[in-house]
Amino acid sequence: MSSKTAEVICIGTELLLGEITNTNAQYLAQQLAQLGICHYYQTVVGDNVSRIQKALAIAVGRSNLIITTGGLGPTADDLTTQTIAQFFDTPLEEDPQVWADIQAKFAGKEIPPSNRKQALLPRGATVLPNPTGTAPGMIWEPQPGLVIMTFPGVPSELYRMWEETAVPWLREHGWVSDPLWSRVLLYWGIGESALAERVADLLQLSQPTVAPYANYGQARLRITTRAKDHATAREIIQPIEAEILRRTGEYCYGFDDDTLELVVGRHLRTQGQTLAIAESCTGGWLGEMITSVPGCSDYFLGGVIAYSNDVKVELLGVSPRDLAEYGAVSGVVAEQMAGGVKQKLGADWGISITGIAGPGGGSEKKPVGLVYIGLASPIGTVESFEYRFSPSKDRNWIRRVSACSALNHLRERFVMMQNT
């Protein structure tokens, strides 16, 4: 065990029943990482004296900052404070300041006896004020080298108590060392394993570390280091980032909080060009992504959700004969949809998506997962791209990855133009 490690214990039967998502654990994890405090374990335990005590015994043996959430309320199943006091064999005492605060918050209204319980703290503990609720927490050093901080389970109350009192306390008491800094490289069109193989040697590094992640067709590499400030972190990260980009740059579409829709939007804005879209199987998902970016009206004109064949013909000018001959899910129709929406809306670029997202509607020749993306360019060229996603992927996976792939084709065109 390194000399200073934190551990999070979330207390609440509702967590063990899956009634709520444990966002407090994630928040505290992010905060501890940002402050450079090591944090190796999180535990969730129910509202039960014996099991809370067992979890405490384990935590005391391996960590020296124990942060609890939950169990500070007024009801009978809120057991955190009394259980911690009992574990360290320390009596509870009413804190006059906390009791005065509770009285003030009730502003003359009758105070339920259960709320008076919230003024009890183990002897020697300091109150951790809760400016927005009735349940304060505590900061307590029950034995040398061990600090316990308790917080309520209500996220908004926890956040404020953490930021206003716990963080300053941790800084004053020498807990905050160099924070973690990260740079995330975002990829489209390459899988996690293929990406990891290209940088296999770099995944072994310890300063900075490099780690791969993936979800929904997107792979990411995260470069992380501990450093005293951003400039120092950049110096450590930059050479590794450059080396990674040298090996994988053609698939890298952005960094950190970038998204495909943000990157494509930036290109369109820089070029002063506009975009229109025609969606069949994605049904509006591509439009939803593009318009999630504030200010996208500068370059996004709109589009057509061409779910039925009639709409493809009437609004986009797709040829009924080609629809009959090649089918709605075909490169020919994708190209006519992209060209049609570009022309109809007077845009510089047109993108289209048509495919079979399943679970029904597939055939031997045109299985679930078959998707065509069309791209019409400002100079009048029209192309299409065929995708054959695994039919084991579900409807929404296929739809989402299709929408992202469509954006990526447009992005690649801008990159090609920059490089020529």
Add this chain to the structure above:
Amino acid sequence: MSSKTAEVICIGTELLLGEITNTNAQYLAQQLAQLGICHYYQTVVGDNVSRIQKALAIAVGRSNLIITTGGLGPTADDLTTQTIAQFFDTPLEEDPQVWADIQAKFAGKEIPPSNRKQALLPRGATVLPNPTGTAPGMIWEPQPGLVIMTFPGVPSELYRMWEETAVPWLREHGWVSDPLWSRVLLYWGIGESALAERVADLLQLSQPTVAPYANYGQARLRITTRAKDHATAREIIQPIEAEILRRTGEYCYGFDDDTLELVVGRHLRTQGQTLAIAESCTGGWLGEMITSVPGCSDYFLGGVIAYSNDVKVELLGVSPRDLAEYGAVSGVVAEQMAGGVKQKLGADWGISITGIAGPGGGSEKKPVGLVYIGLASPIGTVESFEYRFSPSKDRNWIRRVSACSALNHLRERFVMMQNT
């Protein structure tokens, strides 16, 4: 320790860094509760052999079903299988079936050597198939009275593996006792507190229990009981459900896994009617929701994403004079959009949404959060509805709640028709 208790260990440094929310822990918690399997502890630990082993040692001492998530991928920091094997001093062996499956999934493409690692299982373990990814899990009884199940960290893969293989296994092996049964009532157009007040006395019940939840404008009441079978559960739940509906039924749009898009789709299908949509600020989100329902092509024709004013005029026939006089965000324009798209696509119903989703674009007269929804009916009437959402809500909240509100207006028309 009761004779059969489960424990969840989530493995992944990204959890300890707070990079992702631990939704897997919540999912497994819900599932265990549903099956009536006791579950007293959850642990999160990083990708570190020694700490994974320590967490295992603790879990083995207090639980007899250990469920792990994460660490099954192909990369070097995926350590779960080998660490568990090592902990129980058991060699790893390549499972020929898993290796064949991986080869099949790569379908002739070159397989990175790191993927071959995923075919290794401890001797004696059974593969837990992963139909949608390359990382299978395992079910293993390393010592009498102890079962270990491993799952990948990707939620969609975990869900399917849990439902298709783990749950049947647990049933066959006597793990499942009287399960929890729930009935969820879904509401639109009433807030959580207003709903809770109407049923305040019922929230005190213990058999069944009634609990309110809310997110993104949707409120829910969950009625829960433990019972040996569905019929017994229905007997306990039904009278309470009836009483709740007596008090709140006008806002209840559905039950359990219903969504507004499913319910509206069912009405359209029953009536043999079709729908077309015109979206401005939602940019396709409403279409995405409607088309998330398989088979929606039976009633959904498509729509127009009328982001720019030109598209509103050209494709939907909105009057340029009204656009200039009332503005794009107005009841007049919403009505013309709904009527226009209904006519243009030859649908029975037309829905439109136009609004200011922010963060920019607001003014004193037309603040962020102002949204108009238009509804054109089969008999030719056209209406609009004004919403003033709090500007403290973010862009995506306003867009999502607008799309849901639009669906709810259509749903209400069907309910009115049924009642007359």
